[in-house]
Amino acid sequence: MVVDDDQDLAEMLGIVLTSSGFDVDLVSRGDEALEVFRNNPPDLVLLDVMLPGIDGIEVCRLIRQESMVPIVMLSAKGETQDIVRGLEAGADDYMQKPFRDKAELIARIRTRLRRTNADVTGLLTIGDLTIDVTAHEVHRGATTIQLTRLEFDLLVALAKDPGRVFTRDSLLSEVWGYRHSTDTRLVNVHVQRLRSKIEHDPEHPEIVMTVRGVGYKAGGPA
């Protein structure tokens, strides 16, 4: 599903995505996006920030309330604030217009749709959490914790190798599929969100820990 108020860009995105083998729904208004989303649940949402009706960040929040579908924000503004706001609203990734090339757009979309960590199967334990990679579920005791696909991928990437320190750059390439990027804000925001869901006290994390000046690592099994 592509939500963008610029008809020509939306159409062009449609052409590019269709030619790469995707089925595309085009929506041009923020307030129509949710209806289309419910009628025909997509595998991925490309969402512009500035939309008539309700803006992209609000749409993102609303979609996130009912679904864990991957959301990629499209933004004409590269300002830090907008990016962070979008990510905090639940977006998994963002792309800044103009895209470097369409190959990058397609690559990002494919990464988001692909099951990352396909090599990992079975159960992982980290702290008091049990991660069922095959069923794509995270349990703490009897309760199931709802994670978006991206948060799940991030957790698995860290948990499959407990104690190893991942730099933000290596996480970017492993989880987000970036070939080279120096925008590590993406990692920071998602780690914060993941912590708020899985940690007992997000201020003093025990599962996803920060290694100062380097990156992150997962704590060992309890």
Added chain:
Amino acid sequence: MNGIRKALSHSLSTKVILSTVLLSLGVISLVGSALNSRLSDGLRSSSFNSAISESKFTFFDAEYKLAISRNSTVEERKKILADIVVNATTQVVKEARREIIFLKVPSKAKLKVSYVMTSARIKEASIPEDLRSKVAKSNNIENAYAPIEEASGVNREVLIVGKRVNIPSGGLYEMYIVFSLENQTATLSLIRNSLIFTGFALIFLISLITWLVLRQVVKPVREAARIATQFTQGDFSQRMKIESQDEMATLANSYNEMAQSIEQQISRLENLSRVQQRFVSDVSHELRTPLTTLRMASEVIYNQRTSFDPLVARSSELLAAQIDRFERLLEDLLEVSRFDAEVAVLEPVEFDVVALISRCVKDFEIGEVDTESGIRIVSDAPVVQLQADIRRVERIMRNLLSNALDHADGQEVVVTIVATETEVGIGVRDHGSGLDESALIRVFDRFWRADPSRARVRGGTGLGLSIALEDARLHNGELDAWGRPGQGAHFVLTLPRKAGATIEGRPIKVAPKDFHEENFYL
């Protein structure tokens, strides 16, 4: 002395009060001494006149009494003389004391009887010689001021009035009346003391009044100065209080009008520049969406170019290349507008600058198929940790390298990295056509090109170096340029190793080591 001079030049009140005191001191001493001399002159002449007229009467009385004593005996005559003396000396109680003395006019004739007589304290020697000779020769009343030695040994100023009198059977005698000036002197000193006291009291009062008046003037002036200072420091809302209708109010009014007008001007200019910056930023943002569409469309066309006829295929290549260039220009323009709007933020991380430069160089070498330019990295340490915004440092390096490669004329480009405890210096040296003095001044200007006719090999936007300079300054660093015609150019980036610190020196001097000024000018 210095303290006084400082107080004088720093405080208006001190200056005004001091000059008031000095001026009034002058005026009062002038007026006081004039008054003093007028009063003492008047006093002297009035006491002199009364002394003379009194003397006339006394002399007349004495001459009359002596004249009618012609037939008396010597004893009787002496008695008469004694009466004259007693009468004159005890005449008036209120007045100052006077003394009388009878002296023989010096003559050759020897007389048996001496009528020389004096009231208690006067000695013959006390009467000055010149007065005595005047009295002896003339028939008139003569006078003189003279000091008289008292029995106690104190010299006192007195008025002596004398006349020649004829004592029957005694011959010619000089009769002197000595008037004490004690009262007069006392009065005069009283007047002088009062004048001096009044003078000092006046000066004190005048300075007090001056101080009070000055306070009224200086206080609003100080207030005005305070407000003007705050205004200078950027608080444009400061206004002076108007509490009266006087000149201070006029001053405050015109000041406030000026402040108002400046504030309006500034806010108008601020607004204008904000509008302009906003416009640049908006334009850049608005262009992004159509550019994205353009870009994707051109890519779709470009990917199909093998199926077009050659002209269309070439056109699609040009289209794709120009869209690339357009995009870079837009990116740079947006960055410049961020610097202009002062919204550029530093996001420092710790990284190895040598590795970063190696990566940039490698990226350039991949693209370098058709030119022979090579880049050599010279670093005295294999790893140099730096705390800075890696995105910006990378951009600076890419801009410097691409600029150097563009102007290297196929010769080697050398990147030098020198680190000290506090700074990192990165020099990029090429040996191409170089820069002359006028070019050096403008090299960081936006859209400025060293040689307009030069082929734009790498398709730089013309904003690269100016953005690099802004990036360096955002780090509290510096970017210096050096160049000589035909000797190549040298750009030196100096950054503090800790984010937020300032640079204290330049590890790499901007004049390159391989260049010697004297050889160049020989």
